[in-house]
Amino acid sequence: MTTFTLMKVVGRDMFVGIWAFLVAILSVTVWEKGKGAAETIDKKEIWRRFPKFIIGFFVASLFTTFVITMLGTQGGAVYSKEVIGVLKTLRGWAFTWTFLCIGFTTRFRELTAVGWKPLAAFTLGVLINVPLGYWLSSSVFAGYWLGIK
Structure with a gap:
C-alpha cells in the first residue's frame, strides 16, 4: 500500500509538469510538422499549450x-x-x-479527428511512470517506508 502511494506521488504528481512540457513541445515540433507548421519551434506556442495550473501546483x-x-x-x-x-x-x-x-x-467527434498520437503519448507516459514510480518507491525510498511505525 505504501509503495503504491509513493508511486502515485512520484509517477503522477511529481512528473505531471515534466510530461505536460514534453507533450507541449512534441505537439508543436512533431505532430503538427506535416500540417503546415513552421520549421522553427515557436516557443510562444509551447507556452500557450503548457497547462499553467502546474506552476500554481508547484x-x-x-x-x-x-x-x-x-x-x-x-x-x-x-x-x-x-x-x-x-x-x-x-x-x-x-x-x-x-x-x-x-x-x-x-465533443467526441472532434476527439476522433485528432488521431491516435495524443493517446500514444499518454500511453507512453503511463508505461514509463508506473515502473519508474514502483522502482523509486520500493528501492530508492525503501528505507523511508521501513522507518514508518
Missing part, C-alpha cells in the same frame, strides 16, 4: 513545505490537520466538478 507545494518546516513538528501536524485537511476536501470537490464539466463539454 508554488503551492513549495509554500506548504516551507510553512510546515517553519512550524516544526507539532505545529506542522496541526497545520496539516486543520489547513491541509480542509484544502484536500475542497480540492476533491473542485476536481469532481471540473471533470464533470469536462465530460459535459466533450
